[in-house]
Amino acid sequence: LRGIKDRVDKVLAKLSPLFDQLYAAEGRPSIPPEQLLKSRILMALYSVRSERLFCEQLAYNLLWLWFLDRELDEGSFDPTVFTHNYERVLSADAAQLFFAEVYDLSRQEGWTSDQHFTADGTLVEAWASLKSFVRKDGNDGAKVKSAKDDDPGNPTINFHGEKRRNDTHQSTTDPQSVLYRKANGQASKLCFGTQVLMENRHGLCAAITVHNPIAQDEPTVALAQVDEHRQLHRARITTLGADKAYHQKKFVAGCRDRAISPHAACKQGMEVAGLDGRTTRQKGYQTSQRIRKRVEEIFGWMKTVGGMRRTRYRGLDRTQAWAYFVAGTYNLLRITRLAMSLQAG
Numbered sequence: 001l002r003g004i005k006d007r008v009d010k011v012l013a014k015l016s017p018l019f020d021q022l023y024a025a026e027g028r029p030s031i032p033p034e035q036l037l038k039s040r041i042l043m044a045l046y047s048v049r050s051e052r053l054f055c056e057q058l059a060y061n062l063l064w065l066w067f068l069d070r071e072l073d074e075g076s077f078d079p080t081v082f083t084h085n086y087e088r089v090l091s092a093d094a095a096q097l098f099f100a101e102v103y104d105l106s107r108q109e110g111w112t113s114d115q116h117f118t119a120d121g122t123l124v125e126a127w128a129s130l131k132s133f134v135r136k137d138g139n140d141g142a143k144v145k146s147a148k149d150d151d152p153g154n155p156t157i158n159f160h161g162e163k164r165r166n167d168t169h170q171s172t173t174d175p176q177s178v179l180y181r182k183a184n185g186q187a188s189k190l191c192f193g194t195q196v197l198m199e200n201r202h203g204l205c206a207a208i209t210v211h212n213p214i215a216q217d218e219p220t221v222a223l224a225q226v227d228e229h230r231q232l233h234r235a236r237i238t239t240l241g242a243d244k245a246y247h248q249k250k251f252v253a254g255c256r257d258r259a260i261s262p263h264a265a266c267k268q269g270m271e272v273a274g275l276d277g278r279t280t281r282q283k284g285y286q287t288s289q290r291i292r293k294r295v296e297e298i299f300g301w302m303k304t305v306g307g308m309r310r311t312r313y314r315g316l317d318r319t320q321a322w323a324y325f326v327a328g329t330y331n332l333l334r335i336t337r338l339a340m341s342l343q344a345g
Contacts, residue, residue, distance in 0.1 A: 007102075040086075042064055059075055103233070119218070124309070127312065128174040178214050195208070204334055208323050208327040209221050219248060242262070
Protein backbone atom coordinates (compact mmCIF):
# COMPACT_ATOMS: atom_id res chain seq x y z
CA LEU A 1 0.00 0.00 0.00
CA ARG A 2 2.97 2.35 0.55
CA GLY A 3 4.06 1.96 -3.05
CA ILE A 4 0.52 2.61 -4.29
CA LYS A 5 0.24 5.73 -2.11
CA ASP A 6 3.51 7.15 -3.42
CA ARG A 7 2.36 6.70 -7.02
CA VAL A 8 -1.11 8.08 -6.33
CA ASP A 9 0.44 11.20 -4.80
CA LYS A 10 2.48 11.73 -7.99
CA VAL A 11 -0.68 11.45 -10.09
CA LEU A 12 -2.59 13.81 -7.80
CA ALA A 13 0.20 16.38 -8.04
CA LYS A 14 -0.39 16.54 -11.80
CA LEU A 15 -4.15 16.76 -11.35
CA SER A 16 -3.89 19.46 -8.67
CA PRO A 17 -4.83 22.36 -11.02
CA LEU A 18 -8.03 20.53 -11.93
CA PHE A 19 -8.88 19.93 -8.27
CA ASP A 20 -8.30 23.61 -7.47
CA GLN A 21 -11.14 24.44 -9.88
CA LEU A 22 -13.44 21.76 -8.46
CA TYR A 23 -13.02 22.66 -4.77
CA ALA A 24 -15.70 25.06 -3.57
CA ALA A 25 -14.36 28.41 -2.34
CA GLU A 26 -17.45 29.35 -0.32
CA GLY A 27 -19.95 27.68 1.95
CA ARG A 28 -19.35 24.80 4.34
CA PRO A 29 -15.93 23.15 3.83
CA SER A 30 -16.33 20.19 1.47
CA ILE A 31 -14.28 17.02 1.27
CA PRO A 32 -11.01 17.57 -0.64
CA PRO A 33 -11.20 15.98 -4.12
CA GLU A 34 -7.87 14.22 -3.47
CA GLN A 35 -9.39 12.33 -0.56
CA LEU A 36 -12.47 11.47 -2.61
CA LEU A 37 -10.30 9.99 -5.34
CA LYS A 38 -8.15 8.05 -2.87
CA SER A 39 -11.33 6.72 -1.30
CA ARG A 40 -12.33 5.24 -4.65
CA ILE A 41 -8.98 3.47 -4.82
CA LEU A 42 -9.48 1.98 -1.36
CA MET A 43 -13.00 0.86 -2.25
CA ALA A 44 -11.64 -0.99 -5.29
CA LEU A 45 -8.66 -2.49 -3.43
CA TYR A 46 -10.68 -3.76 -0.48
CA SER A 47 -13.93 -4.68 -2.31
CA VAL A 48 -16.08 -2.20 -0.38
CA ARG A 49 -19.57 -2.48 -1.80
CA SER A 50 -21.00 0.96 -0.90
CA GLU A 51 -20.09 4.49 0.15
CA ARG A 52 -21.94 4.14 3.45
CA LEU A 53 -20.03 0.98 4.37
CA PHE A 54 -16.74 2.69 3.45
CA CYS A 55 -17.52 5.63 5.74
CA GLU A 56 -18.40 3.21 8.53
CA GLN A 57 -15.13 1.28 8.23
CA LEU A 58 -13.08 4.46 7.83
CA ALA A 59 -14.07 5.48 11.35
CA TYR A 60 -11.93 2.73 12.89
CA ASN A 61 -9.44 1.80 10.14
CA LEU A 62 -6.16 3.62 10.88
CA LEU A 63 -4.57 2.30 7.69
CA TRP A 64 -7.21 3.96 5.56
CA LEU A 65 -6.95 7.22 7.48
CA TRP A 66 -3.19 7.22 6.83
CA PHE A 67 -3.75 6.52 3.12
CA LEU A 68 -6.18 9.46 2.88
CA ASP A 69 -3.80 11.79 4.81
CA ARG A 70 -6.42 12.38 7.49
CA GLU A 71 -5.65 13.00 11.16
CA LEU A 72 -7.05 10.64 13.78
CA ASP A 73 -9.26 13.33 15.28
CA GLU A 74 -10.81 14.05 11.86
CA GLY A 75 -12.38 10.61 11.79
CA SER A 76 -14.62 9.48 8.95
CA PHE A 77 -16.84 11.31 6.47
CA ASP A 78 -20.56 11.80 6.76
CA PRO A 79 -22.01 9.26 4.28
CA THR A 80 -24.47 11.74 2.74
CA VAL A 81 -21.85 14.47 2.35
CA PHE A 82 -19.38 11.92 0.95
CA THR A 83 -21.84 10.72 -1.70
CA HIS A 84 -22.96 14.21 -2.74
CA ASN A 85 -19.37 15.49 -2.97
CA TYR A 86 -18.40 12.54 -5.12
CA GLU A 87 -21.23 13.15 -7.57
CA ARG A 88 -20.38 16.84 -7.77
CA VAL A 89 -16.63 16.63 -8.00
CA LEU A 90 -15.53 13.40 -9.63
CA SER A 91 -17.16 13.12 -13.05
CA ALA A 92 -16.38 10.66 -15.84
CA ASP A 93 -13.97 13.22 -17.34
CA ALA A 94 -12.02 13.52 -14.09
CA ALA A 95 -11.95 9.74 -13.75
CA GLN A 96 -10.61 9.43 -17.29
CA LEU A 97 -7.83 11.93 -16.54
CA PHE A 98 -6.88 9.94 -13.45
CA PHE A 99 -6.74 6.70 -15.47
CA ALA A 100 -4.66 8.35 -18.22
CA GLU A 101 -2.18 9.81 -15.70
CA VAL A 102 -1.77 6.42 -14.02
CA TYR A 103 -1.03 4.81 -17.38
CA ASP A 104 1.43 7.59 -18.25
CA LEU A 105 3.19 6.90 -14.94
CA SER A 106 3.52 3.23 -15.87
CA ARG A 107 5.03 4.27 -19.21
CA GLN A 108 7.53 6.53 -17.48
CA GLU A 109 8.59 3.66 -15.23
CA GLY A 110 9.08 1.45 -18.31
CA TRP A 111 6.44 -1.17 -17.64
CA THR A 112 4.39 -0.81 -20.81
CA SER A 113 4.74 -1.58 -24.50
CA ASP A 114 3.93 0.98 -27.19
CA GLN A 115 3.75 -1.59 -29.98
CA HIS A 116 1.99 -4.81 -28.98
CA PHE A 117 -1.55 -4.84 -27.61
CA THR A 118 -4.56 -7.11 -27.07
CA ALA A 119 -8.28 -6.32 -27.40
CA ASP A 120 -11.08 -8.17 -25.66
CA GLY A 121 -14.52 -7.51 -24.24
CA THR A 122 -16.81 -8.77 -21.51
CA LEU A 123 -20.27 -8.07 -20.14
CA VAL A 124 -20.97 -6.33 -16.84
CA GLU A 125 -24.37 -7.18 -15.43
CA ALA A 126 -26.59 -4.19 -14.67
CA TRP A 127 -28.03 -3.78 -11.18
CA ALA A 128 -31.55 -4.10 -12.51
CA SER A 129 -34.06 -6.91 -12.31
CA LEU A 130 -35.56 -8.54 -15.38
CA LYS A 131 -38.93 -7.59 -13.91
CA SER A 132 -38.06 -3.97 -14.71
CA PHE A 133 -37.69 -4.82 -18.41
CA VAL A 134 -41.19 -3.84 -19.60
CA ARG A 135 -42.77 -2.50 -22.76
CA LYS A 136 -41.87 1.06 -23.71
CA ASP A 137 -45.44 1.92 -24.64
CA GLY A 138 -46.70 0.91 -21.18
CA ASN A 139 -48.99 -1.84 -22.51
CA ASP A 140 -47.23 -4.62 -20.65
CA GLY A 141 -48.73 -7.96 -21.53
CA ALA A 142 -47.21 -9.76 -18.55
CA LYS A 143 -49.61 -11.37 -16.14
CA VAL A 144 -49.25 -10.46 -12.50
CA LYS A 145 -50.49 -12.87 -9.90
CA SER A 146 -53.07 -11.74 -7.42
CA ALA A 147 -51.67 -9.80 -4.49
CA LYS A 148 -53.70 -12.00 -2.13
CA ASP A 149 -51.41 -15.01 -2.55
CA ASP A 150 -48.19 -13.17 -3.28
CA ASP A 151 -46.00 -10.32 -2.04
CA PRO A 152 -47.75 -7.10 -3.18
CA GLY A 153 -44.48 -5.18 -3.05
CA ASN A 154 -42.66 -7.69 -5.23
CA PRO A 155 -45.28 -9.64 -7.19
CA THR A 156 -44.50 -12.68 -9.30
CA ILE A 157 -44.72 -11.86 -13.01
CA ASN A 158 -45.32 -14.45 -15.70
CA PHE A 159 -43.51 -13.59 -18.94
CA HIS A 160 -44.28 -16.96 -20.54
CA GLY A 161 -45.10 -16.62 -24.23
CA GLU A 162 -44.06 -12.96 -24.44
CA LYS A 163 -41.13 -11.97 -26.62
CA ARG A 164 -39.05 -9.24 -25.00
CA ARG A 165 -36.71 -7.28 -27.27
CA ASN A 166 -34.68 -4.14 -26.83
CA ASP A 167 -36.55 -2.30 -29.57
CA THR A 168 -39.90 -2.73 -27.79
CA HIS A 169 -38.88 -3.13 -24.13
CA GLN A 170 -36.73 -1.12 -21.72
CA SER A 171 -35.67 -1.36 -18.10
CA THR A 172 -37.37 1.12 -15.81
CA THR A 173 -34.54 0.80 -13.27
CA ASP A 174 -31.61 1.35 -15.66
CA PRO A 175 -32.91 2.46 -19.09
CA GLN A 176 -29.43 2.48 -20.68
CA SER A 177 -28.81 -1.21 -19.98
CA VAL A 178 -29.77 -3.72 -22.70
CA LEU A 179 -30.93 -7.32 -22.72
CA TYR A 180 -28.04 -9.20 -24.29
CA ARG A 181 -26.09 -12.44 -24.30
CA LYS A 182 -22.56 -12.87 -25.59
CA ALA A 183 -22.89 -16.40 -26.98
CA ASN A 184 -25.52 -18.99 -27.78
CA GLY A 185 -26.49 -21.17 -24.86
CA GLN A 186 -26.03 -18.37 -22.34
CA ALA A 187 -28.83 -16.59 -20.53
CA SER A 188 -29.74 -13.09 -21.67
CA LYS A 189 -29.22 -10.47 -18.96
CA LEU A 190 -29.53 -6.73 -18.57
CA CYS A 191 -25.95 -5.59 -18.98
CA PHE A 192 -23.37 -3.21 -20.39
CA GLY A 193 -20.48 -4.09 -22.68
CA THR A 194 -16.96 -3.44 -21.36
CA GLN A 195 -14.05 -3.32 -23.81
CA VAL A 196 -10.42 -3.43 -22.66
CA LEU A 197 -7.21 -2.67 -24.55
CA MET A 198 -4.24 -4.39 -22.87
CA GLU A 199 -0.57 -3.77 -23.51
CA ASN A 200 1.33 -7.03 -23.88
CA ARG A 201 4.56 -6.38 -21.98
CA HIS A 202 3.17 -6.70 -18.45
CA GLY A 203 -0.58 -6.97 -19.00
CA LEU A 204 -1.58 -3.45 -17.96
CA CYS A 205 -4.95 -2.00 -18.93
CA ALA A 206 -4.31 0.66 -21.58
CA ALA A 207 -7.96 1.61 -22.21
CA ILE A 208 -11.39 0.67 -20.94
CA THR A 209 -14.74 1.57 -22.49
CA VAL A 210 -18.24 0.86 -21.20
CA HIS A 211 -20.66 0.77 -24.13
CA ASN A 212 -23.91 -0.54 -25.53
CA PRO A 213 -22.97 -3.99 -26.91
CA ILE A 214 -25.78 -3.88 -29.49
CA ALA A 215 -25.17 -0.39 -30.87
CA GLN A 216 -21.36 -0.87 -30.85
CA ASP A 217 -19.85 -4.31 -31.27
CA GLU A 218 -16.47 -5.26 -29.80
CA PRO A 219 -14.34 -4.86 -32.98
CA THR A 220 -15.70 -1.35 -33.56
CA VAL A 221 -14.95 -0.25 -30.00
CA ALA A 222 -11.50 -1.90 -30.12
CA LEU A 223 -10.49 0.05 -33.22
CA ALA A 224 -11.78 3.28 -31.67
CA GLN A 225 -9.66 2.56 -28.58
CA VAL A 226 -6.60 2.08 -30.79
CA ASP A 227 -7.16 5.47 -32.45
CA GLU A 228 -7.65 7.19 -29.11
CA HIS A 229 -4.61 5.51 -27.54
CA ARG A 230 -2.39 6.53 -30.44
CA GLN A 231 -3.53 10.13 -30.17
CA LEU A 232 -3.37 10.32 -26.37
CA HIS A 233 -0.08 8.50 -25.73
CA ARG A 234 1.59 8.75 -29.16
CA ALA A 235 1.97 4.99 -29.21
CA ARG A 236 2.93 3.30 -32.48
CA ILE A 237 0.82 0.17 -32.29
CA THR A 238 2.05 -2.53 -34.67
CA THR A 239 0.16 -5.68 -33.54
CA LEU A 240 -3.26 -6.25 -32.02
CA GLY A 241 -4.13 -9.68 -30.61
CA ALA A 242 -7.69 -10.91 -30.18
CA ASP A 243 -9.82 -14.05 -29.90
CA LYS A 244 -12.05 -15.66 -32.54
CA ALA A 245 -14.82 -13.11 -32.06
CA TYR A 246 -12.60 -10.63 -33.92
CA HIS A 247 -11.94 -12.90 -36.88
CA GLN A 248 -14.09 -10.85 -39.23
CA LYS A 249 -13.59 -8.59 -42.19
CA LYS A 250 -14.37 -5.33 -40.38
CA PHE A 251 -11.73 -5.85 -37.69
CA VAL A 252 -9.01 -7.20 -39.98
CA ALA A 253 -9.55 -4.47 -42.60
CA GLY A 254 -9.61 -1.81 -39.89
CA CYS A 255 -6.26 -3.02 -38.56
CA ARG A 256 -4.73 -3.09 -42.03
CA ASP A 257 -5.95 0.46 -42.72
CA ARG A 258 -4.13 1.55 -39.54
CA ALA A 259 -0.92 -0.30 -40.48
CA ILE A 260 -1.50 -2.81 -37.68
CA SER A 261 -0.95 -6.54 -38.01
CA PRO A 262 -4.22 -8.27 -36.92
CA HIS A 263 -3.30 -11.14 -34.62
CA ALA A 264 -6.84 -12.49 -34.20
CA ALA A 265 -7.47 -16.18 -33.56
CA CYS A 266 -8.83 -17.78 -36.73
CA LYS A 267 -12.11 -19.65 -36.96
CA GLN A 268 -11.75 -23.05 -38.58
CA GLY A 269 -13.07 -23.17 -42.15
CA MET A 270 -13.45 -19.40 -42.43
CA GLU A 271 -11.23 -17.13 -44.52
CA VAL A 272 -10.93 -13.39 -44.06
CA ALA A 273 -9.02 -11.21 -46.50
CA GLY A 274 -5.92 -9.74 -44.86
CA LEU A 275 -5.38 -12.57 -42.36
CA ASP A 276 -3.79 -15.69 -43.82
CA GLY A 277 -0.71 -17.86 -43.48
CA ARG A 278 1.63 -14.95 -44.15
CA THR A 279 0.53 -13.58 -40.76
CA THR A 280 -0.38 -16.68 -38.77
CA ARG A 281 2.93 -18.42 -39.50
CA GLN A 282 4.91 -15.58 -37.97
CA LYS A 283 6.48 -16.04 -34.54
CA GLY A 284 4.96 -12.75 -33.38
CA TYR A 285 1.46 -14.06 -34.11
CA GLN A 286 2.05 -17.12 -31.92
CA THR A 287 3.39 -14.88 -29.15
CA SER A 288 0.32 -12.63 -29.32
CA GLN A 289 -1.99 -15.65 -29.14
CA ARG A 290 -0.22 -16.85 -26.01
CA ILE A 291 -0.13 -13.46 -24.26
CA ARG A 292 -3.67 -12.35 -25.18
CA LYS A 293 -5.12 -14.71 -22.56
CA ARG A 294 -3.62 -12.46 -19.89
CA VAL A 295 -6.46 -10.00 -20.48
CA GLU A 296 -8.70 -12.39 -18.56
CA GLU A 297 -6.66 -11.55 -15.45
CA ILE A 298 -7.82 -7.94 -15.79
CA PHE A 299 -11.45 -9.00 -16.12
CA GLY A 300 -11.10 -11.45 -13.24
CA TRP A 301 -9.62 -8.88 -10.85
CA MET A 302 -12.08 -6.16 -11.80
CA LYS A 303 -15.08 -8.44 -11.26
CA THR A 304 -14.00 -10.30 -8.12
CA VAL A 305 -12.00 -7.63 -6.26
CA GLY A 306 -12.89 -4.35 -7.97
CA GLY A 307 -16.62 -4.88 -7.66
CA MET A 308 -17.52 -4.84 -11.37
CA ARG A 309 -19.27 -8.19 -11.59
CA ARG A 310 -22.42 -6.08 -11.40
CA THR A 311 -22.66 -2.34 -11.77
CA ARG A 312 -23.08 -0.36 -8.56
CA TYR A 313 -24.39 2.68 -10.46
CA ARG A 314 -27.07 3.30 -13.06
CA GLY A 315 -26.31 4.64 -16.51
CA LEU A 316 -23.34 4.52 -18.87
CA ASP A 317 -21.59 7.66 -17.59
CA ARG A 318 -21.45 6.68 -13.92
CA THR A 319 -20.53 3.08 -14.75
CA GLN A 320 -17.78 4.35 -17.06
CA ALA A 321 -16.38 6.57 -14.29
CA TRP A 322 -16.26 3.64 -11.86
CA ALA A 323 -14.60 1.49 -14.56
CA TYR A 324 -11.84 4.10 -14.93
CA PHE A 325 -11.20 4.06 -11.18
CA VAL A 326 -11.15 0.26 -10.99
CA ALA A 327 -8.86 -0.09 -14.03
CA GLY A 328 -6.56 2.64 -12.73
CA THR A 329 -6.38 0.90 -9.35
CA TYR A 330 -5.54 -2.39 -11.06
CA ASN A 331 -2.67 -0.71 -12.91
CA LEU A 332 -1.38 0.88 -9.69
CA LEU A 333 -1.43 -2.46 -7.91
CA ARG A 334 0.21 -4.20 -10.87
CA ILE A 335 3.13 -1.78 -11.33
CA THR A 336 3.72 -1.61 -7.57
CA ARG A 337 4.03 -5.38 -7.38
CA LEU A 338 6.29 -5.41 -10.45
CA ALA A 339 8.56 -2.83 -8.80
CA MET A 340 8.68 -4.86 -5.59
CA SER A 341 9.58 -8.02 -7.53
CA LEU A 342 12.35 -6.15 -9.36
CA GLN A 343 13.80 -4.86 -6.08
CA ALA A 344 13.62 -8.31 -4.49
CA GLY A 345 15.36 -9.84 -7.49
